[in-house]
Amino acid sequence: MSELMNLKIDERFLTRVYRSERVVEIAEAFGIGLDEKEFVVYDGLDLPVKKGDVIYITGQSGGGKSVLLRNLAKQFSAMPGERVVNLDQIELDDSAALIDLIGSDTTDALRLLNAVGITDAFVYLRKPSELSDGQRYRFRMAKAIETGATVWCCDEFLAILDRTSAKIIAYSLQKVARRHGATLIVATTHTDLTRDLGPDLVVNKRFREKVLVERIEEAAARCAERTVTREELQSWIEEFTP
Numbered sequence: 001m002s003e004l005m006n007l008k009i010d011e012r013f014l015t016r017v018y019r020s021e022r023v024v025e026i027a028e029a030f031g032i033g034l035d036e037k038e039f040v041v042y043d044g045l046d047l048p049v050k051k052g053d054v055i056y057i058t059g060q061s062g063g064g065k066s067v068l069l070r071n072l073a074k075q076f077s078a079m080p081g082e083r084v085v086n087l088d089q090i091e092l093d094d095s096a097a098l099i100d101l102i103g104s105d106t107t108d109a110l111r112l113l114n115a116v117g118i119t120d121a122f123v124y125l126r127k128p129s130e131l132s133d134g135q136r137y138r139f140r141m142a143k144a145i146e147t148g149a150t151v152w153c154c155d156e157f158l159a160i161l162d163r164t165s166a167k168i169i170a171y172s173l174q175k176v177a178r179r180h181g182a183t184l185i186v187a188t189t190h191t192d193l194t195r196d197l198g199p200d201l202v203v204n205k206r207f208r209e210k211v212l213v214e215r216i217e218e219a220a221a222r223c224a225e226r227t228v229t230r231e232e233l234q235s236w237i238e239e240f241t242p
């Protein structure tokens with residue numbers, strides 16, 4: 001069982017703007033000073049994290065989700081033995097069929113594709129550009145497994161999918177990540193994925209330094225022990241979420 005770590009999140013930016021005529025006009029109209037300013041996004045936030053956690057970062061647009069995701073990815077990369085992959089940045093070669101783009105041989109390719117729920121022979125023969133957004137996401141998951149990375153992160157998580165598909169894929173992703181012992185960190189403005197991700201840690205970031213951090217241990221621990229059905233996960237989240 002992994003130990004609880006306390007990761008310190010401190011993120012602030014110094015902002016200074018070029019004093020163009022329009023900038024000065026706006027500053028005068030709204031009474032905004034134009035000196036160099038410090039913009040604090042996270043003021044030494046303590047984040048209780050375990051390796052292998054599913055971390056769900058939500059909150060308002062511009063609140064600081066991406067900043068936190070990048071910070072965590074950086075902190076994990078610096079830990080011995082940890083390797084971070086960004087699911088969105090996995091390059092997909094579009095010159096061949098899926099079966100040729102993954103795994104050391106056909107058996108290995110089938111193992112990886114089946115692990116993420118790609119089980120249709122017709123889909124094995126398609127190129128990445130010929131997949132639906134959901135299928136392409138599953139293929140990225142398979143590629144993430146293949147990299148052997150220990151931390152999988154994803155910004156704007158499933159934002160382009162309809163919400164029903166997003167929930168089904170979120171459930172699959174947590175299952176695959178937990179089965180491989182990977183830490184999963186996702187960020188999105190959508191707050192509807194708790195019941196499908198079964199997160200160990202939820203961070204809800206609002207403007208300025210306002211942030212809610214909550215560990216939902218019970219349901220997550222059960223998911224880590226064995227593969228649970230979507231229905232089980234959903235009922236436990238309801239039971240254990242205050």
Ligand SMILES: Nc1ncnc2c1ncn2[C@@H]1O[C@H](COP(=O)(O)OP(=O)(O)OP(=O)(O)O)[C@@H](O)[C@H]1O
Nearest residue numbers: 013015039041060061062063064065066067068189
């Ligand atoms: N390099 C930077 N310099 C100055 N400010 C920055 C920088 N990067 C981010 N910010 C500011 O930090 C805040 C948080 O940005 P972030 O990209 O994390 O938001 P977000 O919650 O991911 O938003 P969205 O959902 O719109 O992607 C924003 O106000 C942004 O303008």
